[in-house]
Amino acid sequence: MFIRLIFSVLLLFVGSSANASLLSSNHTPAQYMQTTEDADIWAQVGDKVVSVGTIQEGQILAVAPMAADYYEFNFGFGTGFIDKTHLEPVAGKQRVEDRLGDLNKPLSNQNLVTFRDVTVYNAPSSGSAPFGTLSDNLRYPIIASLKDHLNQTWYQIRIGNRLGYVSSLDAQPDNGIPVLTYHHILRDEENTRFRHTSTTTSVVAFSNQMTWLRDTGYTTLTMYQLEGYVRNRMNLPARAVVITFDDGLKSVYRYAYPILKEYGFKATSFIISSRIKAHPQTWNPKTLQFMSISELQASQDVFDIQSHTHFLHRVDANRQPTLLRRTYRNILLDFEHSRRALAQFNPHVLYLSYPFGGYNDKAVQAANDAGFHMAVTTVRGKVKPGDNPFLLKRLYILRTDSLETMSRMISNQTK
Template structure:
């Protein structure tokens, strides 16, 4: 199992998955036929899991390994299949779907499976089944079409073969939500910030995290989200990114214990100039920032990223000061923030614009400073192919019901 995880991770880093398999093993792709219904595995997020099966008699392009399994292309990663379920293609038997154009770029769209989802050899439910995709997967779509009954079919690639999934069995992916939080207080403490949208209650936050846990959501890092946006990583259908802006002391005090209890990951976008040398005495009527030791304490849950160094201010017109600064001023600040935060994280690659303010100068400076992505306060979800420096986010307010949260986060059926 560990070997599979390591192999898949290396493949992700290399870019072209199947080309990497070829160079790693030094063996050509071979077409093999399944002798029986065969379970397949793949890395999804951080885990190697069962991702479905391939029916007996189907042909796959595989790369032989020295282990007890062979490897094949699965989405944006590598699948694994037991060698005992494979045999060489007999005689002159040909692959009958002509493979399609395997070098054609994918469509920047995914399907989402909520249950065991049949894959067919043609866009017709009466055609032979190629296999089954497991529940809770995102899988890239090559193309889609409508049949004579106006039913939509999604074309996918698996093991250098083409298969078809009906829209009656799966949905089209409407993106991954990035949840935005700032400040958390107990209701009885919140005498000053009760009417601010950036402050939520401990009770509401705990209920929201419980909702995610009870529905088996995976919390993603920004690194994994980057893999999703750039079409380089397989991720589960139930996935969300949790972010906290500013680096406030309440994150350590109230958010961290809840997230740790549930085994969740989150990202802290920290204003690097406001980190305190020593922890401050708790004062809920003030906006207090975490100290160096408090930031170190939460690193088993939180990934520390940048919310700039000196740019978290507004001008005399209440506009983000970032909007009036020159390219070189922005570049200097972004680079300084990355250096200051490197003691907590050697890979400070992601930025949150102060107050959601950005312009073309900020985007250019963020890229040139070495950031890979940046988040805004524009409402919406993140999809493959989005501009990585203009990522949308969602706010779940203290007063929002869990039904409201469900509507905002859950994948919505496409027309």
């Protein structure tokens, strides 16, 4: 029953800032309750409400009074849920005293990540009483890192207005979310022209890469969720990846789309809006063909349509992106034109991919002024909280890269 109720609240939180300190709201004063038994806790992680750990019997937690069969409490950047049957009022005016840190201290712009269930302690010592656990596959914001008398690092976190401590032996520092970049997808037997082009991936390689992501438990994120991560507004899983495609090529609709759809994956398609075709083209693997209006519409159950500019996807005589030679106003007008042209597919065109990865100060300013929230580059690396939202890094997985290479590249062990 409780699980059904929890899932019924999901729509109240998806895509919102429900994570903004519900217990400090004037409308919902905090109430301290004590657990009568070990209690499961739930929270929204990405677009799902999932089990995120436990609170040990006898622990005091600040919760928000609710008319439902559960209480809400602060959990990371969002809201946690706990069944009311596991709690009772704290006797008298007793409340928890956390003397080892400041509950109101701002977060450190860093997370820990869990790859198994980990113990949360009441003090930075494995000899202290456990407060509860955090489940496998979580990113969780850190207040601070500190050392114990053995020089062991501990992560200080906050759950339900309580301070908790996780050993660095149990969890890892968050090294960022990989944003994967693809362009052209072709079968090996038909790839006679683009075989040595680094931006062309074979169907077999792409299928194997997506199968590996599925089998290892990765969640594919939207750019909206990535923005929540960059701006510290959303809880996300540890095993997470963003899949992006630049240009809007027909081959992506023909080959990548059915694979992604089969696996239930989401991806972002950065479209050159001036190259959208009125009608589908007859397939020809020897040329670069672009998706039509109907193909873009048909693939929107997988692809989120975003901008790759309108007329600026060109190079000059020196093979440099023409964007770098344009005035601020010219760039701004193109960005705005692209957003308007793509509005027929998506009223929320908020993200930009710079053509050929080329950008300068004028382009960054124009992207912001045109109404984009973030922009991606071709600079190699992962995306981390607090990064400049208009200079986000990405990763290329080449057709010749083994699955072991891919695993190392997107692993949290690699920065």
